[in-house]
Amino acid sequence: MSDNLFICQLTDLDDPGSRGFSVDLDGTVIEGFIVLRDGEFFAYQNKCPHTGSPLDWVEHQFLDLDLAHIQCAVHDARFDIETGLCISGPCPGASLNKLNFEQRDEALYLKPTGATQSVKP
Numbered sequence: 001m002s003d004n005l006f007i008c009q010l011t012d013l014d015d016p017g018s019r020g021f022s023v024d025l026d027g028t029v030i031e032g033f034i035v036l037r038d039g040e041f042f043a044y045q046n047k048c049p050h051t052g053s054p055l056d057w058v059e060h061q062f063l064d065l066d067l068a069h070i071q072c073a074v075h076d077a078r079f080d081i082e083t084g085l086c087i088s089g090p091c092p093g094a095s096l097n098k099l100n101f102e103q104r105d106e107a108l109y110l111k112p113t114g115a116t117q118s119v120k121p
């Protein structure tokens with residue numbers, strides 16, 4: 001795996017917290033974000049299933065004020081952190097696209113293929 005798939009260091013996120021990233025995967029730019037909650041990481045594409053818009057208006061801010069759900073800043077949809085499923089807002093039942101990633105050397109890296117997953121450090 002090449003270094004350009006680096007997402008972030010494990011210490012770049014608070015728990016709970018979130019962080020956006022952009023990686024170049026064979027010439028295709030992948031925009032995504034990581035959420036850390038209770039020591040477990042989750043990765044999603046930064047694309048709301050409602051309109052296809054990015055979810056964040058503030059850099060690295062993908063969680064609601066309670067830090068309990070992923071929030072789309074455009075029309076206030078809320079998503080379950082573990083599953084990416086929309087639980088309220090204009091697109092109930094729709095899901096964020098999970099991204100595959102792995103943990104190596106205290107950092108997270110995007111995986112181009114394979115099953116979706118979460119990682120406990």
Ligand code: FES
Nearest residue numbers: 048050072075077
């Ligand atoms: S674009 Fe995300 S809720 Fe409408």
